[in-house]
Amino acid sequence: MRAPYRRWLVSSLACVLFAPFVGAVPADAAVDPPGDPAVVAEWNAVAVTTLVGDTGKAPIEGLLYLGFVHAAVYNAVVGITGDYEPYRFRSRAPRGASATAAxxxxxxxxxxTYSPYARSTLDAALATSLARIxxxxxxxxxVAFGVLAADTLIRQRVDDGRYAPVQFTRPPAVGVWRPTPPALLPFSAPWLGGVRPLLVRDGAQFGRPGPPPALGSARYARDFDEVKAVGSATSTVRTQAQTDTARFFSGNVIPQFNAALRDQAATRGLRLAESARMFAAVDMSLADTAISVWHSKYRYGFWRPVTAIAEADADGNPRTAPEPGWTPLITTPPYPDWVSGYSGAAGAFTTALAEVLDTRRLALTLGSTAMPGATRTYATGDALNAEVVDARVWLGIHFRFADTAGLRMGQQVASWAADRYFRPTHR
Structure with a gap:
């Protein structure tokens, strides 16, 4: 059976099966059958591997598509269990449907749908999951209800602004971002800031924090001097402990934070619906934070330290001085400074997790793709956030003000979303 016909058949079957259940449904229209909580974490790991390995997407896009995955999984589960309010999804499954299969x-x-390159691997993973049921x-x-939940989400995301023909065309000038050495790559995924978010109203809701500090200000000079001193590849003031922290937070944030979520699900013994809710709340908040951050990066287009330090004699600030040949500890990513994406992700991750678990004592354990085998533990989200902000300065790729603003943006996105979504139904 050809793949397009097979997808059409499954979708059509789902519509036939569940058409009578679309709309308002009494609270007792479904039961909460036993489900395997591990299925959510297992498919989170599959999704992370699939999206990180998708060479047709920019790295930042993984956050967006992971949000799509967990929105669909959440709807598939709570549409059966009824524990929490679904996300823009009104269908309910027949009594007794397997939430694990869904x-x-x-x-x-x-x-x-979004990473067809991995179909054979994904088909095998699905067969493994279903074999246990x-x-x-x-x-x-x-299965049919899970496909319906996914297809509904996929239809909702049509024409959402992804891959719009957007380019960063602002002419190079003092304070303006331009491609950074050594590769001089163009702005990565400049369209992302215009994508319709999952939870917040639009990218501008939190993605317009106002401009960064003025080039002639004392604050700009202070943060300029800090990153120049401790962020240099040849810094003599950055300690080994600071270098280790910097490198720990220099890898891919998607595997790092999602592995921590899987650990949380296991150590806290979350039920299936609780696990689906936690992953959705965090990963959907991360997706919307990425959109908000990219909206800010595109709107303000502020230069990176590697450019600012080289051209400090033109910034009009008598407190700053250029340093020819200055390079950061790691290569600067190909997008503007204001605001920091990694710091924004940390703010969203810790805030959404604290909200959904209803505790500030998160007891987080994190690994790092940049330092395989290394782990760090954090009692609270605040402790993790502080290290992320420091690390991005010590790497030499952000001014501190960009990190603190990004952190605050992620916290705002996640807090706003937690007040409006993923609420218990009090069945």
Missing amino acids: AAAAAHQVLV PDGRAKTTG
Whole structure:
């Protein structure tokens, strides 16, 4: 059976099965059958591997598509269990449908749609998940309901602004971002700031924090001098401990934070619906933070330290001085400074997690793709956030003011979303 026909058939079957259930449904229209909580974490790991390995996407895009995955998984699960309010999804499954099967089918459907390069691997992962569920009506209706949840999300994301023909065309000038050495790459995914978010109203809601400090200000000079001293590849004032912290937070934030989420789900013994809710709340907040951050980066287009330090004699600030040949500890990423994306992700991650778990004592354990085998633990989100902000300065790729503003933006996005989504139904 050809793939397009197979997808059409599954979607059509789902519509036939669930058409009578679309709309307002009594609270007792579904039961909460036993489900395997591990399925959400397992498909999170599959999704992370799939999206990180998708060479057709810029690295930042992974946050957006991971939000799509967990929105669909969340709807598939709570549409069966009824524990929490669904996300823009009004269908409910027949009594007894398998929430485990629905979660796996929803994740699979979203991933094969947006990363078709990995279809064979994803099909094998789905077969493994479904093999653990006894054959029967519960499994069949669960799969169909999961596909329906995914297809609904996919339809909602049509024409959402992804891959719009947007380019950063601002002419080079003092204070304006331009491609940075050594590769001089163009602005990566400049369209992202115009994408319709999942939770917040639009990218401008939190993505317009106002401009960065004026080039002639004392604050600009202070943060300029700091990154110049401690962020240099040849810094003599940065300690080994600071270098280790910097490198720990120099890898890919998507595997790093999502591995921590899987650890949280396991150590806290979350039920299936609780796990689906946690991953959705965090990863959807991360997606919207990426959109908000990119809106700010594109709107303000502020230069990076590597450019600012080289051209400090033109910034009009008598407190700053250029340093020919200055280079950061790591290569500067190809997008503007204001505001910091990694810091924004940290703010969204810790805030959304604290909100959904209803505790500030997060007991986080993180690894790092840049330092394989290394782990760090944090009692609270504040402790993690402080190290992320410091690390991005010590890497030499951000001014401190860009990190603190990014952190605040992520916190605002996640807090706003937590007040309006993922609420218990009090069944």
